[in-house]
Amino acid sequence: MQPSFSLPHLNGWEAVVTAGAVLLATLLTAVVLNRLFFHLAAGLARRTGHPLALFLVDRLRLPSRLLVPLLALILVLPSLNLAAVAQASAEHLLTLVFIAALAWLATGVxxxxxDYLLTRYGNNGSDDYKARALETQLTVAVRIVVVLVVVVALAAMLMTFAAIRSLGMSILASAGIVGITVGFAAQRSIATLFAGLQIAVTQPIRINDVVLVEGEYGNIEEITLTYVVVKIWDQRRLLVPVTYFLEKPFQNWTRRSSELLGTVFFQADFSLPVERVRQQLHEILLASKKWDGRVWSLQVTNATERSIELRALMSASDAPSVWDLRCEVREKLLHFMLDTFPESLPKARAYLSSDRTD
Known part of the structure; x- marks a missing residue:
């Protein structure tokens, strides 16, 4: 189809200057219109306050800066009356970039x-099992969909080459043999990808879960299709293959809830008044902001020939609070015992006999 508007046939520098001016004017017009559109869209999104509109404006702003000028160039290119070879080459190049821009735009959507689903249904900082489960599923699902978009875009770009289209027909005829060969060669990688999908469905771990892996305590920070990032308490990062969480045992402290119990052990002399220490423990917990009020107790859990063992049990809303509460209780009970019952601290007894035989 011939364009409704076309430039007159020019030669030499006139043709180059005219084509350049038309392209420059087209680009500037597209850029200005795109900026104006997103300026109005951002203002409308802020006035309505709808989160999805705000996220769309934010995510689509950059892809549109490439897509809109490209679309304008594709529309104006037939009007430039370029040479057949130059016209075909320019159209092919613009088509390739246009496919990449569309993939970028789809990724932004x-x-x-x-982002909208996480804002509406995601974890807002509280211990919400469903919210953390949704965040984990969305994280893995989005990665899969983005990979599919990239693969489809690359396939579409390759299919614009005539040589590759003809090669594709011959490859399709031997796809069974190629598929078997690739399957054997990449079976470990494929197994890892399927493990990532299984974690997204069965969810032995979720984003922000507190886990103990290989003796390291930390939080699940990121879940990909091939590995999991565990944020260790001292700010280190432990990268673990996803297959680890399906093949080896590990501790998940927040599988159903983040509420945990903590213990503090003491050694004391037999003369210690346990009931008085128990009352002091309750007073310490009542005054602490870390205690959630669910569980507390003080029990004598062991007795040896030298001392008794006391176990203070307490509860908190999450793992960091349990750790801080244990340290607080240990410190304050030690001060209490030192100040009030110093004679009841662990001691070694020795009995000396004064009987002598001549």
């Missing part, structure tokens, strides 16, 4: 949808 996917990420904006994810």
């Amino acid at each position: 996917i990420l904006a949808s994810r």
